[in-house]
Amino acid sequence: MSKDEEHTHAHSLLPSEPALRVRAIETLLVDKGLVDPKAMEAIIEAYSNDIGPQNGARVVARAWVDPDYRSRLMDDATAAIAELGFSGMQGEHMVAVENTDAVHNIVVCTLCSCYPWPVLGLPPAWYKSTEYRARAVRDPRGVLSDFGVTLPAETETRVWDSTAEIRYLVIPQRPAGTDDLSEDELAALVTRDSMIGTGLVFAPGGA
Amino acid sequence: MRPPAEPERQFAEPWHAELFAATHALAAAGAFAWPEWAAAFGDALARADAAGGPKDSSDYYDVWLSAFEAFLIERGLADDDSLSGLKAAWTEAYLSTPHGEPVSLSE
Numbered sequence: 258m259s260k261d262e263e264h265t266h267a268h269s270l271l272p273s274e275p276a277l278r279v280r281a282i283e284t285l286l287v288d289k290g291l292v293d294p295k296a297m298e299a300i301i302e303a304y305s306n307d308i309g310p311q312n313g314a315r316v317v318a319r320a321w322v323d324p325d326y327r328s329r330l331m332d333d334a335t336a337a338i339a340e341l342g343f344s345g346m347q348g349e350h351m352v353a354v355e356n357t358d359a360v361h362n363i364v365v366c367t368l369c370s371c372y373p374w375p376v377l378g379l380p381p382a383w384y385k386s387t388e389y390r391a392r393a394v395r396d397p398r399g400v401l402s403d404f405g406v407t408l409p410a411e412t413e414t415r416v417w418d419s420t421a422e423i424r425y426l427v428i429p430q431r432p433a434g435t436d437d438l439s440e441d442e443l444a445a446l447v448t449r450d451s452m453i454g455t456g457l458v459f460a461p462g463g464a
Numbered sequence: 465m466r467p468p469a470e471p472e473r474q475f476a477e478p479w480h481a482e483l484f485a486a487t488h489a490l491a492a493a494g495a496f497a498w499p500e501w502a503a504a505f506g507d508a509l510a511r512a513d514a515a516g517g518p519k520d521s522s523d524y525y526d527v528w529l530s531a532f533e534a535f536l537i538e539r540g541l542a543d544d545d546s547l548s549g550l551k552a553a554w555t556e557a558y559l560s561t562p563h564g565e566p567v568s569l570s571e
Contacts, residue, residue, distance in 0.1 A: 347492070
């Protein structure tokens with residue numbers, strides 16, 4: 258080992274500049290008693306492991322198999338989603354929008370990246386990109402085409418612009434040929450993109 | 465803009481998770497209302513975009529960090545001197561702690 262390597266490895270690896278700035282913020286907020294470090298850990302833990310599109314998939318599958326649940330979901334999505342144990346940290350109001358043969362829904366946040374966190378986890382990079390935020394509203398069919406989704410010409414596309422107060426969850430269409438599947442099996446078919454509106458749900462083995 | 469070929473990690477960097485959690489924890493503790501922060505962050509993203517920033521959201525958490533620092537200072541929840549002092553203290557702690565030992569701020 259050369260002298261230089263010895264020096265490099267003598268002390269702990271210095272985190273990146275932004276990482277140190279975040280550490281400074283955390284230390285200050287905790288020292289001031291403004292945030293509980295345990296609350297922060299719980300949030301990181303939940304978003305790393307428990308909260309993701311699998312939650313939204315359970316909501317969609319339940320809506321597919323249980324017409325009463327579907328009615329409650331369309332009527333008051335915040336309450337219906339909370340029934341399954343999912344709720345937001347900031348009391349976001351959830352709205353479910355349902356795809357049909359006549360209407361295809363797409364969700365965007367033109368302002369920043371408002372997203373239905375409790376049911377989908379964190380947004381993918383493309384959802385946060387300037388291009389998606391600008392183009393989803395202007396050219397939804399072009400965006401869908403980028404994602405490999407082609408809709409019949411007569412299907413209307415509706416674009417929903419999320420805000421800090423209102424978050425949208427797309428309820429994709431249940432694919433044909435899935436009558437025999439259980440709720441869990443159906444949930445496994447539901448993708449993140451299908452709940453943003455940039456994807457469709459397909460029956461297993463089909464396409 | 466293409467669908468990713470492989471699943472994305474929830475957080476690309478540990479500090480993204482820490483920043484996300486600090487912001488949410490502070491809002492949940494009642495220090496501000498989430499829409500106030502969303503508006504400030506939205507403005508910062510628009511400014512970054514107008515200034516020719518990347519269009520692929522690779523600067524998303526960098527913009528979040530700068531906007532959150534400014535937001536905290538504007539609200540009187542933090543001040544520039546304390547933040548730079550703590551950053552310097554953490555840097556010193558990392559540089560003076562032998563590799564493999566836990567790094568902490570000396571009192």
